[in-house]
Structures are given as C-alpha cells and as structure tokens.
Amino acid sequence: xxxxxxxxxxxxxAPEKVMTNADWEKLxxxxxxxxxxxxxxxxxxYAVEGQGTSDLAxxxxxxxxxxxxMVPEDVEFIxxxxxxxxxxxQNASSLVQAKLGAVNAAAFDLSAAxxxxxxxxxxxxxxxxxxxxxxxxxxxxxxxxxxxxMKDRNTAILFGxxxxxxxxxxxxxxxxxISSFLGTEGVTDDILRINVGGTLHPxxxxxxxxxxxxxxxxxxxxxxxAVKALPKATKSALEAGNLTVEDLDxxxxxxxxxxxxxxxxxxxxxxxxxFYVNLQKxxxxxxxxxxxxxxxxxxEGKVKKGDMLALTGFGAGLTYGxxxxxWSK
Ligand code: ACO
Numbered sequence: 001x002x003x004x005x006x007x008x009x010x011x012x013x014a015p016e017k018v019m020t021n022a023d024w025e026k027l028x029x030x031x032x033x034x035x036x037x038x039x040x041x042x043x044x045x046y047a048v049e050g051q052g053t054s055d056l057a058x059x060x061x062x063x064x065x066x067x068x069x070m071v072p073e074d075v076e077f078i079x080x081x082x083x084x085x086x087x088x089x090q091n092a093s094s095l096v097q098a099k100l101g102a103v104n105a106a107a108f109d110l111s112a113a114x115x116x117x118x119x120x121x122x123x124x125x126x127x128x129x130x131x132x133x134x135x136x137x138x139x140x141x142x143x144x145x146x147x148x149x150m151k152d153r154n155t156a157i158l159f160g161x162x163x164x165x166x167x168x169x170x171x172x173x174x175x176x177x178i179s180s181f182l183g184t185e186g187v188t189d190d191i192l193r194i195n196v197g198g199t200l201h202p203x204x205x206x207x208x209x210x211x212x213x214x215x216x217x218x219x220x221x222x223x224x225x226a227v228k229a230l231p232k233a234t235k236s237a238l239e240a241g242n243l244t245v246e247d248l249d250x251x252x253x254x255x256x257x258x259x260x261x262x263x264x265x266x267x268x269x270x271x272x273x274x275f276y277v278n279l280q281k282x283x284x285x286x287x288x289x290x291x292x293x294x295x296x297x298x299x300e301g302k303v304k305k306g307d308m309l310a311l312t313g314f315g316a317g318l319t320y321g322x323x324x325x326x327w328s329k
Contacts, residue, residue: 005125006176006328009068009167012295013059014045014282019145019160028153035157040258044160044283046145052086054095056163057141060291061100064137064165072100075167076133078107079124081116081140081287083316084147085109088197096139105137113192114254114315115182116140116287117164118323121311122180124168139165140287147194149214158256159215160283164291175328178308179241181233182321185225192217192316222318226256229320230264234312237322245270247308248324252297254313255279255289264312276302286315303327 020043021032035041047056057080065072080093093107112119117140124136141163148156194215196207207213230253238244245268253261253275261279265272276297285292290311297303307327314320 002129003170004173004176005128005168006171006325007166008169008171008329009064009066009070010295010298011060011063011065011067011165012163012292013056013063014162014292015047015051015056017046017048019044019046024157027150030153030157038259039158040277040279041158041283042280045162047143047161051143052095053082053084053141053143054086054092054099056143056161057092057096057139057165058099060141060163060165061096061137061139064167068167070167072102073104074135075102075105075137076135077127078102078105078137078139079110079120080107081110081112081120081138082142083111083113083116083286084142084144102137112287112315112319113317114256114284114286114289115313115317115319115321116315117291118180118311118313118321119182119319121166121168121177121323122182122321125177128168128170134169136168137165138168139163140291142286142288144215144286147215149211152211152214152216154219155215155217158284160285162282162285162288162292164288164295166291171328175326178243178324178326179237180321180323181236181240183229183233183236183319185318187318190216191221191318223257223260225318226260226314227263227267229314229318230254230260230312231267233314233320233322234264234268234310237310237324241324243308243324248274248310249307250297250303250309251275252290252293252309252311254315255282255293256284289313305329
C-alpha cells in the first residue's frame with residue numbers, strides 16, 4: 001500500500017505593487033472595459049524593484065512552514081516551479097534554500113510554465129511515496145512582469161506576479177493527493193515563449209530593438225488549446241482515481257482567462273459556482289496561479305476537511321495537468 005501524501009501547510013504571497021487596468025490604459029491603446037470583458041482581469045501585482053522570484057517564493061514558503069508548524073531546518077527537499085528564475089543559469093530554488101535558511105534541504109527548479117504547481121505536487125508526492133524523503137516544500141513563484149513588453153497590449157496586460165507554497169507530508173489514509181494526470185503537447189513554433197535569450201538565439205542588439213527578448217503569445221492558439229486541455233486534464237485525473245465530476249466539491253483552475261474557465265465549466269457540465277476564481281485580482285501568475293487560488297479559497301473558508309478538489313492547469317510548452325486532492329487539514 002502506498003502512503004497517502006497531502007498538503008499539511010499552505011502559504012501564499014503577492015507583491016504589494018498593484019497594476020490596474022486604468023494603469024494599462026496610460027501605457028497602451030486598451031481599455032478597462034476590453035480587458036474585463038475579454039479576460040475578467042481587473043488588476044495584477046508586480047514585484048517591486050529589488051524583488052526577484054526567489055524573494056516571492058521565500059515569503060510564500062515562510063507562510064506555508066508556519067501553517068505546517070515547521071521551521072526551515074526541517075525541510076528535506078525544495079521543488080520550485082517557475083519559468084521566471086532570478087538568473088539564467090543558477091536555479092532559483094538554491095537561492096530560496098539560502099534565503100530561507102533551509103540548510104538541510106536539496107533543491108531544484110521545475111519548468112512547466114503555468115502547469116508548474118501541479119507538476120511539482122505530483123513529483124513531490126512520488127518522492128515521499130518512494131521513501132526517499134519525509135517532507136517536500138513545493139513552491140510555485142513567478143515574476144512574469146519582468147519579461148513583459150510594456151508596449152505589447154496583446155500579451156502584457158494578462159500577466160502578474162505571485163507565489164504559493166505547500167508542505168507535502170504523509171497524511172491520514174485516504175486523504176491527500178488521490179490521483180493525477182500530467183500531459184504535454186509539445187510545439188516547436190512560437191505560440192508562447194521568449195524567442196531570444198536562450199541557447200538557440202542568444203541576445204543581440206537587434207533582438208532587443210525588435211522586442212524579441214520579451215514574452216510573446218499567440219492568444220487565440222493558446223485559447224483553443226486551453227478550452228480543451230482544462231476539461232481533458234480534469235477528467236483524466238478523476239478517471240485515474242476512479243472518480244467522476246460528481247465527486248468534486250471545488251475546482252481550482254489555472255487563472256488565465258474567465259472565458260476559458262466558463263468554457264471548461266460547460267464542457268465538464270459543472271456550475272460556475274464550483275470553480276474558484278481570483279484572476280480579477282492577480283491576472284495570470286503562471287505557475288503560481290493555481291496555488292494562489294487554492295490558498296485564497298482556504299483562507300476564505302471555501303475548503304473544509306474531506307472536500308474533494310481538482311487543481312487543473314495549462315500553459316506554455318504546451319503543458320497541462322490536473323490533480324485530485326482530498327483536503328486533509
Ligand atoms: N486592448 C484592446 N484591444 C486589444 C488588446 C487589448 N489589451 N489586445 C488585443 N486587442 C485587439 C487585437 O489587436 C484585435 O484587434 P483587431 O481585430 O483590430 O486585429 C482584437 O482586440 C481581437 O483580438 P483577439 O486576439 O481576437 O482577442 P481575443 O478575444 O482572442 O482575446 C486574449 C485575446 C484575451 C489574449 C485571448 O485570446 C486569450 O485569453 N487567450 C489565452 C491566453 C492565455 O490563457 N494565456 C496564458 C497561457 S498560460 C501560460 O503558460 C503563460
């Protein structure tokens with residue numbers, strides 16, 4: 001019998017700087033009305049000067065450890081899901097380990113874009129079930145704002161910064177992560193990526209002038225993928241646990257666009273009230289989004305012990321995934 005593994009501590013952090021739709025109206029040809037009706041987003045948070053992704057991660061981690069009744073020295077392993085590390089060739093999880101003082105923990109970054117929190121929880125669960133570790137600190141943190149072209153209204157208005165952390169440990173039998181599904185539909189063309197600054201196309205002056213060093217997205221292609229990926233991942237994770245949508249109490253979807261969530265609700269034949277949404281406050285925070293939503297749902301008392309949750313995400317890659325979780329706290 002495999003151990004039951006679940007979340008014993010949860011923490012979130014959003015940086016203080018607020019960027020509203022009205023602020024965007026001053027920068028590009030857009031309107032609050034366009035952004036709200038096409039996406040649902042009203043404002044987002046941006047990391048302040050001197051704050052890197054590891055700093056956001058550390059704040060969320062401190063909150064999660066407090067919630068779990070642990071100190072940094074207790075942590076055995078850190079998985080940091082991010083696609084916006086502080087530096088190009090140093091893992092941001094090592095910075096987190098140092099800044100947090102988690103001196104006994106090994107650490108690595110996991111790159112699966114907006115599906116990162118779900119991928120990291122699934123990997124962390126397996127590492128505990130294998131007997132390798134007793135606890136894993138899973139963090140998802142992003143500073144997407146640093147990669148945005150502030151002249152590109154198509155992509156830049158969607159994203160924000162934030163972090164979420166979860167301490168995974170063995171929990172009561174039958175609780176915790178029940179099942180999961182992880183998927184990838186790899187694409188080689190530039191649906192959603194930064195084209196320049198990796199090893200294939202190093203930075204040039206021309207690339208900077210063209211704006212190729214910033215995040216660029218083909219919104220319609222991502223939209224088409226997302227409306228299928230969200231329900232497919234949720235159903236596949238449920239099936240892996242011999243469950244159906246009727247067993248669910250709450251869905252925590254990736255917070256990219258209200259229209260994508262509404263479409264997923266229709267396809268899954270579930271009422272919108274079963275979907276937790278906080279994208280109006282944070283925009284799309286990539287890997288952090290599902291954790292940030294779960295954290296707020298718990299804080300607002302929307303999750304109680306024994307509730308069956310589906311966490312579902314999709315993102316660049318293209319990656320997608322879902323995790324069914326019986327809340328154990
Ligand atoms: N303000 C005003 N007008 C705009 C803006 C803006 N911010 N952005 C685009 N437009 C214009 C376009 O230029 C276009 O004008 P045109 O008709 O004159 O050419 C018009 O609005 C319609 O553009 P569409 O792209 O067709 O708009 P759409 O309804 O598809 O909405 C959006 C665009 C919101 C980006 C949508 O496609 C979407 O949400 N896609 C999914 C994005 C997503 O979820 N990304 C996250 C992926 S997760 C990750 O891993 C990062």
